[in-house]
Amino acid sequence: MAFGIGGAVGTALSPLPWKLTDDLSIWTQNWPWTPVPPHGEVTQVDSVCTLCPGGCGISVRKVEDRVVKIEGMPGHPVNDGGICLLGASGAQLLYGPSRIEGPLKRVGRRGDGRWQPVSWKAAVAEVAGKLGVLRSGGEPHTLGCLLRSDRGTVPGLFSRLLTVFGSPNLMRMPSIQDTYELTLYQMQGALALPGFDVDNTDFLLSFGSGYIQGWGSPVHMFRAHSRWRNRGGRVVQVEPRLSISAAKADDWLAIKPGTEAALAMGLSHVIITESLYDRDFIENRCRGFESWVDAEGRIQPGFKQRVLNTYTPAKVSEITGIAAADVVRLARDFAKAARPLAICGRGRGRVPGDLGAFMAVHALNALCGSIQRAGGVWAVPEPDYINWFQPEMDKVAATGMQQSRLDGAGGPQYPLARYLTSYLAEIINAGKGYPLKALLVAGDNPAYTLPAGGNVRKALDSIPFIVSFSSFMDETTRMADLVLPNHIYLERLEDVPLAQGFSRPLVQLCKPVTAPQFNTRHSGDVVIDIARALGGSVATAFPWKSYADCLKETLGGNFQKLMRQVYMVGRGTGAPGHNAAFETASGKFEFTNPEFKIRPDYEPIEAEGDAASFPLVLVPYDSMRLASGFVADSPFMVKAVDDTVLKGRDILVEINPQTARKYGLADGAIALLRTPRGKARVKIYHFEGLMPGLVAMPTGLGHSAYDEYIGGKGVNFNRLIGPVQDPVSGLDAAWGIRAKLTRV
Template sequence: MKKETIWYLDRRDFLKFAVGAVAGIHCSPMPWWLANDIALWTQNWSWRPSPQKGPVSFINSTCKLCPGACGIKVRLVGNLPVKIEGNPLHPINQGGICPLGAAGLQFLYSPSRIKSPLKRTGERGEGIWQEISWDEAIAELVEKLRDLRTNGNSHTVACIDGQRHGTMSRLWERFLKAYGSPNHIYTPSVEDTYDFTLTLMQGEGNGVGFDLENTRYILSFGCSLIEGWGAPTRMMRAYGAWRGEKLGNRTKIVQVDNRSSITVGKSDEWIPAFPGTEGALALGIAHVIIDEELYDSNFVKNYTYGFDKFKSLVLKEYSPQVVSEKTQVPKDTIIRVAREFATTKPSIALWGRGKGSRPSGFYESMAIHSLNALVGNINRPGGVLIPKGLPLTSWPDVEMDDIGTQGYYMPRVDQSKDLRFPFVAHRLQNMAANIQEETFYPINMLLVYEANPFFSIPDNLSFIQATKKIPFIVSFSSYMDETAMQSDLILPNHTYLERWDDAFTPLGLQYPVLSITRPVIKPIFNTQHTGDIILSVARELGGPVARSLQWHSFKDVLKQNTQGLFHYGKGIVPEAEPKEPWKGLSKESPSLPFASSDEMWNRMVEKGCWYDPAYSFGKWNRIFTTPTKKFEFFVTKLTTLLPKARDEVFLPHYEPITLEGDYPLLLMTYELITLVNDGIGNPPFMTKILDDTLLKKNDVFVEINPKTAKQYGLGEGDYAEIQSIKGKVRVRVHLFEGAMPGIVNIPLGLGHTAYDEYLKGKGVNPNEIISVVKEPVSDLALGWGTGIKLVKV
């Protein structure tokens, strides 16, 4: 290895990434004075190490900071990571990296890191802790789990899991099943809506792919395509490809959104529709396509069910004029976009507001996805695909005794998968409501993994109030976040740069990918891998729990998984940079060149992933597994649940959202790629580059249309109080022509009461004043907007 002087990733380096990943893509230059200011500011951080001269090496791994599962390439000087870049071998991001991924080292060295197991000694939230050993920590957890199980209360243990796609989630599910609890609950996501919608309309809800790189017309209903939706770096690269085509062959992007975002600014057309009416707009577009017979008659005739009823409803109820009055979108725009969408081949309609961190309405999703069926762009190039599942090693059946069986088959505390809502898998808000109202059995232990629900879910204060009735809360967080602060026991996990992990195919990708996360540095604090903790606890509990989880370490679990890939015998472990893998979807899967599964595992660890960029177009029996074996405009599975309901209930239609209280304005939340708003806190680098019309010192700004602001006597920079049925927050005003009149826009991700001085106390958390609206069919919590009053202070 050569020796050279390599510096840590300082603010100047980070800005190069930020400019390349955000500003370069979005055409928004970064001021040079900010670069100079930040570079000086960085030098004063006492908690970041400063490596000297040493040998330079690189390790490939996978980023775990968001669900995008991008490959990363970590530069080390000696044994110290100093910079994170994109892995050019990885098919998802092909060497690209987003601002969050580039700032990853700040999570490793963060002053918010929890350095050892902690036991609460004061009141919850006081921050008074006692450091304990790992033996003591695991012994206390095992003792409480054993007592609950022995007394027939295993079902009163619940786990909130913020990591949907990976082996850790499978391990949690297996542990809880063997132990005897059905309560493995994911944090909210638009994936809940995707799964529900595709299960009912196509019969298969386990993952969806959007062949965006091969499409020519994108009709996006609120998706922040280049601001964090899906796999962010994939979307940025796709945008570059769309804009790299010759003018006559460029992919057209039409963005339906209530505010002028960066995605709107880089789209070909912005359609400002009033929030909550997106489903009506989709049905108005469907009206034109059907009325003018622009739909794919062959696809509709041979591969759909219930079209005649859908046609009758749409032509009767959703004329462009009627829809225009509901949505505030001009009639002529609806007609023109419908014609463009139907005649541009291929075209695709997307849904999922913002980054996709909140569910969408079921009927809204049905209406939008029906557009894909009308133009016949399901299971076809450039359309909506169902990726193949990962061919992982099958695990043995879970061994269950009478206690485990009785507990596991109890109703879930969130009431998912019950007789009323059998197709909905996770409803975290219901768990909180049932605990608070004591209408269900109590939860005696809550385990929280890779999630921060005390901060990130809508109406979070009600959730916090409900958890006061839970006797024992265990956090596995690496950081002192809001949920950890309210816990009784903290068993800190390694960061993603210190542990073995994996990531399954991310949302929206067309083909299966298994990405490997490996340690690039030994743990710098007294932390443990949560997977190894689960295995240790299982061994201590003994009996069927121990026999169901017999692996020695979590690394062994990962390695066993890849044996399934080896026996599958197909796919790619990259040796060279992939050349637009989406162009090879119609080709046969290549054969693997390895003589043993050990050889394949070692190569995957070295290179970072396995993927299979082949897709079986035209195999309709795999895509449509509904009772009719077709795409269903008229959902037959719902007829058994609601036998006396009118036909409209089983068809895509528009149902206005009714907000609580009588309030004159609508508060809408929005998400940014430079502001994290889920299970982790924003790193200092990214907080520092937020625009001063969003955050100035500790004040957050809300976007208000100048006409609306004038009605309330508000000007630029004025202080105001937002009041809702749930509470009030103090903000400052930013006059913004890109905000629709009558709507106040506020960012998600600020207002932390935990973490460190670089994040704590900056801005407000809008989740505190959001009133959750329940979607009628799925009962999913729609927490994207709420009625408010605005008062100048």
């Protein structure tokens, strides 16, 4: 005991306890597993975010070569310093665990996830070998290629490869761009992209568009929304659900889903009857407003006639469920605003939609003169800087290119559509046309993003050779035979030819912010490599030493300029004016294009399924906190998802309490959701902001691939819905699907 006391006194008189306490406190405040930004030189590199088509400028803060923060680029015309949740968490995509570290070859069964790393040389040789067989067998058209976008040099290289190879089957992923492009072509004769001058509008009428939920260029829309708030602009949201966009609007009109076109026509009715339309524009710049006599001497009803005959407020009220008085009031407010703008494309605009409805909304804009003027819709010219020499095609390629497209786009049934990617799976599964023997997938994740996910997987499974160019181990890549991972946007050089929905033409340059983390390779370079390995006329179409050379040559003098300043605003920087914009045969805005006889109208698109077995209707909703496109959520975003959307691993579906009571579904209960396309386990969330009879489900969840932070949470909406064809354009116009909820 004395020894102990002596020891204690001695210890107290020695530095041991004090030093130990100090060291332990330092240790506990600096856990070795807590990441600490490295010390070093801090630099800021400006580039472009390509995680969505919004085209925001980003300013990336680096310490040495490590990316530590991504902010919006100040002064950028699209986002001026602003950034969204996904853009801000881009560093997690760069350093996250789902990156593919090098070229991989499948060794197990499809989808087993067993891979063998291979060299780039061997991988390219394998692709060239497999594709070479198709060419030598005289069936080059059985090669398909799925891309996210068809603009810019990298899609350009893929497209060129397919052309000289001999396949017409280049497909772009569907979106409202498809329908808006057709609308502009029909009514303005322009091969153009829609631009919305949201900065200058003072009345936004949104037909279900999630204008602050990812529609158009998301951050640009946020900024515009703030401006409307500050300057007293008005926003009216028309949709069946109290979305964030509806909640932030000045007025929310709950409409029966799928009837938006009828409302647009009804508003036109009031505007025409009360003579509130832009007389100068209608009389001098438009055709087809009044009835006319065609070449055969028959009287063709004009837009005015059809609207006045069919879409009275009472009739529209019956179709849409919106009171006739509200229709009249909204029409007056819209027409009397100085610079009104109507937009459409539901939610984020993932589904193309029906052409008649888009044209009805565009006609509404035309009535108020909101075409090609400040605060209106502008036709933004297609980027025109890619002027490569015409490639020489050998006989095999020429014969292959004569084949009709597998998806039927541009064919006898749907001559207008450029791409009908949503139906590819159905066509393959039904054994129509010819079988696809090889598929290249770049920049998208069709197994997740296309409707009827089950069918898509089945279709992919029937394709003997799939090559994925994805940087991430996503759902489609898991089904690939060969993975040729691209650099991610922070590691690569690439032109970004447009900013979706932005009113001016914008060419931007995404440049490497940091060195590639892994043994990845630029897809542009890989396409050139494959072409070279194929030899012959395919190789001679690609004379560039590397993708960088190709890009420099393509951009010419602008390359250095873009390297310095990231973006260039192209021609047509002011409101483009009316004269140059209408490239129709008449040189005027066409309410009904006489060539195609396609006109603005309301044609009901029914939800798939029979009402007897499926009494409810399932509709999707998009949110800024869930990336529903080719990029999955970042782990950071998953943390930001409300527990009214995702709780644990369960997805919550919204249902009106009144409907829920009818089916005995308590708040928080687990239920089985069935649609004609599939079923899923869901949790019930009573939400009075949703129209009775509907069930609303968030998009962007339910990834089965990726990592533990992203995968295995909730349900993928695309698995539960199938495409519903617009009879006019052939594009997918599904807005919902019949559904049934049962308690489990």
